[in-house]
Amino acid sequence: MTIVTSEHLSKWYGQVSGLNDVSVSVPSGITGLLGPNGAGKSTFMKLITGQLRPSKGQVRVLGEPIWDNPALFQRIGFCPEQDAFYDRMTGREWVSALAGLHGFDERTAADAAARAIAAVELTEAADRKIGSYSKGMRQRIKLAQAIAHEPELLILDEPLSGMDPLMRRRTVKQIKEWARNGTSVLVSSHILHEIESMTSNILLINNGRIVAEGDVHQIRDLIDEHPHTVSIRTVQAHAVARELLADEGVVSVRFDPGGLVVETARPDAFYARVTDLAASGRFGPIDEITSPDDNLQAVFRYLVKQ
Amino acid sequence: MPIHDQGYRRYAGRRRPTGTAWWVIARQQIRTVLSQKRYLILLLLAWVPFVGRVVQIYLAANFQQASFLATSAQLFRGFLDQQGLFVFLLIVGASGAIADDRRANALQVYLSKPLTRVEYIAGKLFAPLAFVLGVTLLPALLLLVVHVAFSGSLTFVVQNLYLLPAIVLYSVVLALVGAFTMVALSSLSKSRRFTALTFTGLFFFTTAMYQALQRITGSRLWALISPRDMLSVIGDAAFRVPGARALPLWAALLGMTVIIALSILVLERRIRGVEVVK
Amino acid sequence: MSTRPVPPSFAAGAVRVFGLSLGEMLWSRRTVFLLLITGAPVFLALVARIVQGSGVVPLRVNGAAVDGGSIFGMMIWVFFLRFIVPVLGVFYGTALIADEVEDRTLTYLFTRPIRRGAVLVGKYLAYIVSTTLVVLPSVVLVYFLLVPLGQVARTFVAFAADLGLLALGLAAYGALFALVGAALKRPLVSGLVFVFGWEQVALLVPGYLKRFTVAHYVQALVPHAMPSEGVASLLQSVLRDNPPALVCILVLAAVVGAALWLGVKAVESREYVLDQ
Numbered sequence: 001m002t003i004v005t006s007e008h009l010s011k012w013y014g015q016v017s018g019l020n021d022v023s024v025s026v027p028s029g030i031t032g033l034l035g036p037n038g039a040g041k042s043t044f045m046k047l048i049t050g051q052l053r054p055s056k057g058q059v060r061v062l063g064e065p066i067w068d069n070p071a072l073f074q075r076i077g078f079c080p081e082q083d084a085f086y087d088r089m090t091g092r093e094w095v096s097a098l099a100g101l102h103g104f105d106e107r108t109a110a111d112a113a114a115r116a117i118a119a120v121e122l123t124e125a126a127d128r129k130i131g132s133y134s135k136g137m138r139q140r141i142k143l144a145q146a147i148a149h150e151p152e153l154l155i156l157d158e159p160l161s162g163m164d165p166l167m168r169r170r171t172v173k174q175i176k177e178w179a180r181n182g183t184s185v186l187v188s189s190h191i192l193h194e195i196e197s198m199t200s201n202i203l204l205i206n207n208g209r210i211v212a213e214g215d216v217h218q219i220r221d222l223i224d225e226h227p228h229t230v231s232i233r234t235v236q237a238h239a240v241a242r243e244l245l246a247d248e249g250v251v252s253v254r255f256d257p258g259g260l261v262v263e264t265a266r267p268d269a270f271y272a273r274v275t276d277l278a279a280s281g282r283f284g285p286i287d288e289i290t291s292p293d294d295n296l297q298a299v300f301r302y303l304v305k306q
Numbered sequence: 307m308p309i310h311d312q313g314y315r316r317y318a319g320r321r322r323p324t325g326t327a328w329w330v331i332a333r334q335q336i337r338t339v340l341s342q343k344r345y346l347i348l349l350l351l352a353w354v355p356f357v358g359r360v361v362q363i364y365l366a367a368n369f370q371q372a373s374f375l376a377t378s379a380q381l382f383r384g385f386l387d388q389q390g391l392f393v394f395l396l397i398v399g400a401s402g403a404i405a406d407d408r409r410a411n412a413l414q415v416y417l418s419k420p421l422t423r424v425e426y427i428a429g430k431l432f433a434p435l436a437f438v439l440g441v442t443l444l445p446a447l448l449l450l451v452v453h454v455a456f457s458g459s460l461t462f463v464v465q466n467l468y469l470l471p472a473i474v475l476y477s478v479v480l481a482l483v484g485a486f487t488m489v490a491l492s493s494l495s496k497s498r499r500f501t502a503l504t505f506t507g508l509f510f511f512t513t514a515m516y517q518a519l520q521r522i523t524g525s526r527l528w529a530l531i532s533p534r535d536m537l538s539v540i541g542d543a544a545f546r547v548p549g550a551r552a553l554p555l556w557a558a559l560l561g562m563t564v565i566i567a568l569s570i571l572v573l574e575r576r577i578r579g580v581e582v583v584k
Numbered sequence: 585m586s587t588r589p590v591p592p593s594f595a596a597g598a599v600r601v602f603g604l605s606l607g608e609m610l611w612s613r614r615t616v617f618l619l620l621i622t623g624a625p626v627f628l629a630l631v632a633r634i635v636q637g638s639g640v641v642p643l644r645v646n647g648a649a650v651d652g653g654s655i656f657g658m659m660i661w662v663f664f665l666r667f668i669v670p671v672l673g674v675f676y677g678t679a680l681i682a683d684e685v686e687d688r689t690l691t692y693l694f695t696r697p698i699r700r701g702a703v704l705v706g707k708y709l710a711y712i713v714s715t716t717l718v719v720l721p722s723v724v725l726v727y728f729l730l731v732p733l734g735q736v737a738r739t740f741v742a743f744a745a746d747l748g749l750l751a752l753g754l755a756a757y758g759a760l761f762a763l764v765g766a767a768l769k770r771p772l773v774s775g776l777v778f779v780f781g782w783e784q785v786a787l788l789v790p791g792y793l794k795r796f797t798v799a800h801y802v803q804a805l806v807p808h809a810m811p812s813e814g815v816a817s818l819l820q821s822v823l824r825d826n827p828p829a830l831v832c833i834l835v836l837a838a839v840v841g842a843a844l845w846l847g848v849k850a851v852e853s854r855e856y857v858l859d860q
Contacts, residue, residue, distance in 0.1 A: 013857075046857075049691075049695055050694070050695070051691065051694060051695075051855070051856070052855050052857075053855055068852060070591065070696070070697050070698055070699050070700070071591045071697050072697070073591075073695050073696055073697040074588055074589075074591050074697040075588075076695070078691070078695045080691045080692075080695075082688045082691070082858060084687055084688035084689050084691075084858075085689065086608055086689060088607075088608065088611060088612070089607075089608075097600075097603070097604045098604075098692055098696065100600050100603070100604075101592070101597065101600050101601070101604070101693070101696040101697070101698055102588075102589065102591070102592075102696060102697055103589035103590055103591055103592045103596075103697065104589055108589075145692065149588070150588075409686075494613070495613065497683070497686060499678075499679065499682065499686070499772050500613075500614065500617075500679075502772065503617075503671075503674070503675050503772065504617055506776065507617065507621060507671055507675075510667065511621055511624060511667065514662060514663065514667060515624055515628065517662075518628050518658075518659070518662060518663070519628060519631060522628065522631060522632045522635060522655065523631065523632075523635055
């Protein structure tokens with residue numbers, strides 16, 4: 001099931017293009033929206049949350065157009081990036097009041113708020129004014145208001161900003177738990193390793209255009225101009241190198257303490273070859289084979305050229 | 307050494323002497339104002355009455371038929387009164403002086419630098435002071451110079467020596483009270499809009515209050531609650547306008563001093579690096 | 585949660601936003617401003633009462649001796665009608681949406697299953713309640729401070745009319761400036777120009793222009809004589825042509841309805857870009 005679809009979606013602010021001809025389908029599950037600053041992430045977020053109207057093209061969320069369709073927000077929870085609250089209200093009051101805008105009666109809204117606050121581990125501070133919260137607590141209460149009404153789709157803009165490392169891990173774990181329970185999550189961030197810890201399904205934006213979408217490993221495979229880097233730990237590094245250099249796909253070899261690092265343009269064939277070598281035992285044990293750049297950082301770096 | 311260290315190096319150049327950091331803030335404020343078209347237009351328009359007065363002085367000096375337009379002390383008083391609207395708008399334009407910094411949580415950043423609170427406040431005050439004096443004191447003094455230039459003699463100036471200190475006193479009091487009040491109000495809020503409205507409200511309301519109280523009680527001492535009327539007393543006294551005044555000059559000056567002192571008190575309490583929320 | 589509630593209707597959504605906004609409006613620092621300007625006439629009334637009670641100096645307005653009822657009428661004109669009501673309308677009306685934009689909290693309201701227009705209407709209702717809760721008691725206090733008890737029965741109807749017209753004035757100005765705040769980028773300047781510029785000039789000019797002001801209809805409902813201090817007020821009193829009370833009430837109600845309807849349209853079609 002696709003949660004967000006856009007067709008030739010464009011948005012410009014006067015002469016400046018914020019988003020340019022974006023056509024994507026975001027599947028259910030957890031999807032990471034990535035891009036450097038100024039890439040168009042915020043614009044895309046605002047378009048899919050109905051804050052902005054497309055200049056061209058269309059965007060549908062959960063199968064319906066989002067602009068001027070407030071009823072759809074019954075199924076969507078949004079955690080915006082900005083650190084802005086009604087500082088005079090307590091966390092509990094604020095989340096209850098916002099939950100009440102979903103049609104819950106007072107009692108149900110209060111219960112929903114209490115559950116959401118417990119989920120983000122803020123129960124002890126719930127009756128303090130938001131103005132007295134730390135940055136991390138403010139971030140968590142923002143998450144609480146997004147989940148209080150148990151939406152089908154959670155749209156989170158930099159949800160881990162301001163949290164300490166322990167709370168980040170817990171929040172990532174919580175997000176994965178929500179996804180397992182059937183909630184789709186679209187997370188925008190530029191902290192790559194956190195996105196990587198949540199999902200391998202990404203949407204990469206740069207300069208207002210979609211650069212890549214899908215599984216990060218599949219994307220990596222498709223990046224031809226950057227040969228795959230494979231690190232092999234073995235005692236007989238030189239002998240293995242001599243053997244591998246005969247392969248056409250091998251671009252370069254360099255030696256590291258304890259092994260060698262190979263660049264290959266044909267990763268599948270290369271892995272099959274190394275497997276055969278390891279199985280044959282001709283060059284002694286091969287202790288470890290890893291790919292340092294089969295990850296999000298490498299994809300990001302190669303595609304965004306930063 | 308053939309390969310140079312590319313790492314971090316401490317700045318070893320010349321630094322400005324301490325106590326001059328206020329100028330950085332003031333300069334930034336002035337640049338921000340001047341980068342906005344509407345303020346540039348306002349500043350230009352504020353000089354239109356000056357041009358009108360220059361024409362008046364020229365005509366009076368060169369045409370017998372225009373002798374009724376002859377320069378007098380009241381010309382300068384009238385000119386400064388005429389600038390009232392521009393002064394008001396320029397001061398209201400400074401409503402974001404501290405409010406914007408509070409909104410952006412920038413006070414902590416400022417006060418974590420080698421910058422004292424006094425320097426910060428001085429920097430914030432400078433822009434409204436400079437702009438107000440630029441449309442009051444400067445053109446008024448220039449009118450004196452223009453008169454001397456067109457009349458070809460210093461007679462008028464010598465005969466009215468009090469004009470120079472009168473212009474300075476009136477302009478400086480106006481600028482100081484306006485700037486201090488606005489900057490103090492700005493420190494009370496995170497919204498420049500709220501600050502501007504509060505200033506506008508207080509300005510008109512105190513005048514209305516004075517007029518009502520004066521009618522009800524028959525006493526003009528209530529002018530002490532109206533900065534606008536206190537300033538009027540100071541202007542009348544400085545420019546030697548005949549007639550009874552609502553207040554003695556010393557009382558009006560004291561009233562203005564109290565306003566400035568209250569503003570300083572507010573600023574002292576509000577300009578802090580942290581805000582305690584209970 | 586197995587069953588999701590039905591999204592609130594427009595009216596229900598507005599009521600919920602009203603509940604959320606009322607507390608914010610009443611307990612904010614702006615209320616200090618509100619109390620100050622509505623407290624000032626009470627202070628004046630107290631002074632007048634003391635002066636009158638002392639018997640040392642008879643109450644006078646422009647040299648003529650007057651009673652408390654006349655001073656009450658003067659204060660309705662000078663403070664409430666010409667200043668407090670329009671200024672509160674500008675102050676709060678333009679801020680209904682603009683404040684949420686400035687504080688960057690608008691996103692929370694616009695990503696709920698309620699129409700954007702309901703947000704505007706809900707906040708408008710909160711404005712009406714907040715301002716009338718502060719302004720009308722101020723008028724009541726001023727009335728009972730100034731008007732001798734023996735005259736209350738005689739003047740009570742006019743006093744009730746004053747309360748009604750002030751509430752209507754707050755509603756009309758508030759709705760008009762809610763529209764201005766929703767539709768324009770710099771609503772405050774436009775609001776101040778309208779109140780202190782356009783309305784003042786239009787009321788002075790003979791002809792139809794004054795019909796395009798709110799002040800014309802509100803002032804026509806006032807049961808007290810207009811004070812004449814200064815040329816402007818004198819001119820206004822000479823050039824007044826008061827429409828019938830029913831017409832004024834209907835026009836003001838129409839202003840409220842039309843301004844709110846247009847405001848709803850503006851809010852639902854406009855894009856609000858918040859500073860990050």
